[in-house]
Amino acid sequence: MELDRIFDSLLTIVGSPHLVGLIILAVPIGMFFGAIPGLGGKLGIVLLIPFVFGMDALSGAVFLLAMHAVVHTGGSIPSILFGVPGTGPDAATIVDGYPMTQKGEAGRALGASLGASGFGGVVGGLFLAAMLPVLRPLVLAFSPAEFFLLALLGITFIATLSGDSLLKGLLVGMFGLMLAFVSLDPFTGVPRFTFGQLFLWDGVDVITAVLGLFAIPEMISLGVKGGSIAQVRKEAATYNLREVIEGIFDVFRHWALSIRTALIGAVIGTIPGLGGDAASWICYGHAVQSSKDPSRFGKGAVEGVIAPETANNSKEGGSLLPTLFFGVPGSSGMAIMLGAFVMLGIQPGPMIALTGMDLVWSLIWTLMIANVLAVFMFLACAPAFGKLTYVRGGLLIPFVITLAFLGAFLSHAAWENIVLLCGLGVLGYFLKKYRWPRPPFVIGLVLGPIAENSLHKALAIWGPSFFLRPLSLIFIALIFGSIGVYFWRVRKNGAPQVRYDT
């Protein structure tokens, strides 16, 4: 009977020109919102809500979800081509995507990102379907203790991402952690490191920080060195459709990594409060750590594009789980989606398991269809985007800098973010110039607040004994395992010769 329901939902969508048309319309809109720094999926949902007024619940939900599902597919485009992340979670894609572009492999990087996004989206949908029976105990098993240890596990990846300079990597990661403490202290309400500035009370905006530390230094560097982003001759580079398809095949060549990171992303998406930034960086760290030759990372390893991109899209399937079944949004984007669902007359909560499974299955299919459709719709455009990287840098610099300024402002509608952007941009340039690895910064910035909030909550609830909870012990074992693997590798192969120049 359940199989009937599952396939009836699929037939409802593909048999309805209206719903198919809405998905076809939503996919490029979602990719546009992802590709423009500072816009992102949340703003996309907010701006599209007026357009779904008057639609029936299914059509409205399908339209909004299809748009939101492919935001990160679009977000990878500026990350790979210009080193400018479209959204926060896309920052991890820069680390290897941008060096691939510099090597003249923009087409392959875009293909890998497309394939990984589509694959991740489908796995996310399948994960959502598979988890329906065991959903409740899984979500309820995660308490602040596990949040803290999961964040700590992510922070241990700082060492892995430090490349050939562990000390500098740790310091940049700690700098990210310190910036994460800039805000009102969540427990005492005391403003910390805010210098009396109201805009810092909510913390340092991740998009502004990432644009400052990555986009601005790249543009200054491009202006200093001259030439184009791609550092090879145009004739020697490959940016045709074949190269893009080659990138898509890379996802299947690294099938084990793709499946692992898609599942990790989906699981992280299930856990409310961890967010997409954590998913992409944890998966990137996992890719480096599990690689036989970590020295290729940071120089344009295709696995470094696949891992964060699969996670970015698979987490959307995961985050739909608590949103629909508990009314607890799995991410900030899903929080707005939750409001839109309620506005459309869909009442998320446990009752949906009894009365709304048709809708749930339709949404699962929407996730998968939108992700696959995004791959095909974007496939033809990718080679043309690849050619952009051969445009002389001087022509691109003013547009990218304007876009970075715009992204910083739009992320919180605060002009003060532009000041922060410039400050971090100058610092980021010198960090880049003197080979301080920058990726650990984002891990610290993203996971710092999660770690701090969860630690205080866990200590308040259980005291130090929270370390002895069964799930905590598993995470502690994973943390020690992760550190152990790093030192075992250093002992076996010497310090990894990775240089994160991006």
Add this chain to the structure above:
Amino acid sequence: MILNGRILTTTVMLAIFAGMSAMALTYPEKARFLPLLISIPATLMCLAQLVFDIRSALQDGPAEETAEAALERPREIKMFLWLAVFFVAIMSFGFLIAAPVLVIAFLRFGEKEPWMTAILGGLGAWVILYGVFTWLLELFLFEGFITRLLIG
């Protein structure tokens, strides 16, 4: 020259960590616990990095500036000046006015592009900023402090 850019960068990082440690000491116990847990070891590690950098500079001696580095310096200064111009202009006149003018100025005077290319670039920037962000998405773009004063 012992005091090079590498040492200065490490010194700036050291100053940031040391300054944040000092500030954290003034907060209540619960609020300062984690910041101090990170910033004090970071300060010590940064000091170690500084020692490594200075030792390395002393060992290498006063190296001759390479031709590439000498060529890069004026370009670096030029790019930082342009970043400052972008910052001041956008803060003063906002995105809709400053961004197209900056694109034209950068292309014409910074990159020596023909006037036609520069004007087309500026026009394109304005069309995207106004057409997509203001008209289509109805987003508020920062109008700049001087524009705000003039408009009232």
